[in-house]
Amino acid sequence: xxxxxxxxxxxxxxxxxxxxxxxxxxxxxxxxxxxxxxxxxxxxxxxxxxxxxxxxxxxxxxxxxxxxxxxxxxxxxxxxxxxxxxxxxxxxxxxxxxxxxxxxxxxxxxxxxxxxxxxxxxxxxxxxxxxxxxxxxxxxxxxxxxxxxxxxxxx
Amino acid sequence: xxxxxxxxxxxxxxxxxxxxxxxxxxxxxxxxxxxxxxxxxxxxxxxxxxxxxxxxxxxxxxxxxxxxxxxxx
Numbered sequence: 001x002x003x004x005x006x007x008x009x010x011x012x013x014x015x016x017x018x019x020x021x022x023x024x025x026x027x028x029x030x031x032x033x034x035x036x037x038x039x040x041x042x043x044x045x046x047x048x049x050x051x052x053x054x055x056x057x058x059x060x061x062x063x064x065x066x067x068x069x070x071x072x073x074x075x076x077x078x079x080x081x082x083x084x085x086x087x088x089x090x091x092x093x094x095x096x097x098x099x100x101x102x103x104x105x106x107x108x109x110x111x112x113x114x115x116x117x118x119x120x121x122x123x124x125x126x127x128x129x130x131x132x133x134x135x136x137x138x139x140x141x142x143x144x145x146x147x148x149x150x151x152x153x154x155x
Numbered sequence: 156x157x158x159x160x161x162x163x164x165x166x167x168x169x170x171x172x173x174x175x176x177x178x179x180x181x182x183x184x185x186x187x188x189x190x191x192x193x194x195x196x197x198x199x200x201x202x203x204x205x206x207x208x209x210x211x212x213x214x215x216x217x218x219x220x221x222x223x224x225x226x227x228x
Contacts, residue, residue: 037228051163053222055203079227091228111228120227121163132164137224140198145209146181146221147195 004061005078006052010088016078020094024074029096031103035111037091039084045124047085048133053119060118064110073097075110079118083125117141157217159184165193165223177211180219190221198222 005016017034024032039048061077068075077093084090093111097103117140123130157174161167167189174180177199184190199206200220201213213219 050227053162053200053220056200056205056220056222059203059205114227116225118225118227119162119222120225121223122226122228123164133226134164134224137226139196139224140205140222142205142207143198143222143224144195145177145199145207146184146197 003065003074003076004058006054007078007080008082009080010084011078011080011090011092013089013092016092017094020076024096027074027096029074029098031097031100032094033100033103033107034094035092035107036089038089039086041086043124044126045086046127047083047125048090049083049123049125049130050080050090051121051123052079052081056119064113068095068097068106068110071097071102071106073102073106075106077114079120156215157213157219159219159221161190161193161221163223163225165190165221174213176213177206177219178209180213181209184221193221193223196224 013036021032064075074096075093080090093114095103095106095110097106116138122133122136124133156171157180158169159172160169172180172183174183181194184194200222201211202218
């Protein structure tokens with residue numbers, strides 16, 4: 001199976017982490033650092049919901065695989081599409097590396113860059129309605145190129 | 156003509172536009188009231204490849220994807 005997995009609805013965290021552990025059991029990595037993102041109950045939401053632009057997400061992930069490989073490490077991730085109820089998980093990732101230092105550094109860089117640049121859109125689900133999480137979203141790297149030259153258009 | 160698709164929360168059906176560069180497309184999109192507020196914050200992919208050049212040329216049949224602000228996890 002590819003090291004990036006997408007699922008409709010919540011993730012089966014234990015199955016995925018267990019399988020990843022098995023996959024790398026003989027790879028001679030000294031460190032395995034998993035990260036679990038769980039949906040918190042707040043502000044009346046019943047779930048979060050996600051749209052994904054898969055071709056660009058795959059390219060983003062492949063670039064990270066290359067970066068990790070340069071440091072002798074491996075990254076894996078899984079993400080949900082559609083609705084994910086509170087207290088379940090929509091995102092998990094992990095780093096494997098020969099030694100802990102690289103894994104500790106990579107998991108932070110990988111998860112933070114994921115939040116900033118992975119092409120995924122999040123919605124709160126309240127009373128069955130999807131509401132775009134505008135205030136928690138950030139423009140991707142390279143955003144704004146359609147806005148250049150506003151002055152000449154008199155805007 | 157190029158096909159423009161609006162991803163995620165931009166509630167807008169795809170549209171066909173005549174434009175020979177991203178800059179020209181940008182001008183056309185600014186004329187659309189429902190799209191204008193998004194443009195400053197959006198990134199762009201052409202045929203599933205991210206682009207960074209505002210003057211990137213467009214050719215007939217290109218598919219341009221407009222990517223609003225993201226939040227995974």
